[in-house]
Amino acid sequence: DVKVTQSSRYLVKRTGEKVFLECVQDMDHENMFWYRQDPGLGLRLIYFSYDVKMKEKGDIPEGYSVSREKKERFSLILESASTNQTSMYLCASSLLVGERIGNQPQHFGDGTRLSIL
Amino acid sequence: DAKTTQPTSMDCAEGRAANLPCNHSTISGNEYVYWYRQIHSQGPQYIIHGLKNNETNEMASLIITEDRKSSTLILPHATLRDTAVYYCIVRLSSGGGADGLTFGKGTHLIIQP
Numbered sequence: 001d002v003k004v005t006q007s008s009r010y011l012v013k014r015t016g017e018k019v020f021l022e023c024v025q026d027m028d029h030e031n032m033f034w035y036r037q038d039p040g041l042g043l044r045l046i047y048f049s050y051d052v053k054m055k056e057k058g059d060i061p062e063g064y065s066v067s068r069e070k071k072e073r074f075s076l077i078l079e080s081a082s083t084n085q086t087s088m089y090l091c092a093s094s095l096l097v098g099e100r101i102g103n104q105p106q107h108f109g110d111g112t113r114l115s116i117l
Numbered sequence: 118d119a120k121t122t123q124p125t126s127m128d129c130a131e132g133r134a135a136n137l138p139c140n141h142s143t144i145s146g147n148e149y150v151y152w153y154r155q156i157h158s159q160g161p162q163y164i165i166h167g168l169k170n171n172e173t174n175e176m177a178s179l180i181i182t183e184d185r186k187s188s189t190l191i192l193p194h195a196t197l198r199d200t201a202v203y204y205c206i207v208r209l210s211s212g213g214g215a216d217g218l219t220f221g222k223g224t225h226l227i228i229q230p
Contacts, residue, residue, distance in 0.1 A: 004160075033217060035217065035218075042219065042220050042221075043161075043217070043218055043219060043220050044217075045217025045218075048217065058217050059217065090160050090161070092160075092161075092218075105151065105163040105166060106163065106218060107163055108160035108161045108162065108163075109160050110159050110160045111158075111159070111160045
């Protein structure tokens with residue numbers, strides 16, 4: 001079974017802090033994703049990576065950065081946390097088959113519920 | 118990606134088959150039908166996907182109509198742990214760059230003891 005592990009289930013930080021969310025997958029997947037999920041807004045893609053050291057912006061990258069130094073690990077960084085970044089953060093991974101990204105299912109971690117005070 | 122329409126909620130008795138419908142009348146020829154579910158306070162879980170043919174795995178079966186305008190997810194023997202929001206989405210078979218998922222409102226399936 002695919003296992004995507006997020007480092008924390010719950011996290012509380014203060015406004016202005018630099019926050020690191022870590023994600024590790026054990027299935028040698030090329031693609032990794034960071035989403036946030038908010039009531040009424042659904043799932044929104046923050047960043048995406050299809051290879052080590054590669055990253056692409058999703059729909060809402062402002063205020064975030066990412067790091068992919070190893071294939072299995074994808075980190076989300078909140079450079080200076082703000083209260084509007086309080087959310088559920090979800091990491092996912094998927095296999096890349098040739099250039100066909102779209103038809104491979106994404107497998108999710110259990111999420112990090114982040115509160116910024 | 119094509120839009121999908123699902124009932125807001127459904128009930129099913131424990132041990133019975135749960136049949137969840139999804140309409141995707143604007144689906145194009147190279148779009149797959151995917152099903153995910155999300156149990157409260159957990160991340161989304163991939164269930165199954167298909168293009169034209171019916172598919173079955175250890176979790177569920179996916180029945181796609183011949184015209185591909187609708188599909189049904191079948192959980193053959195529902196248990197209380199299957200209570201969740203189920204999302205039907207359609208996605209292109211290929212793509213480059215950011216390829217995030219977008220869930221609609223889904224169907225809240227409640228399994229009754």
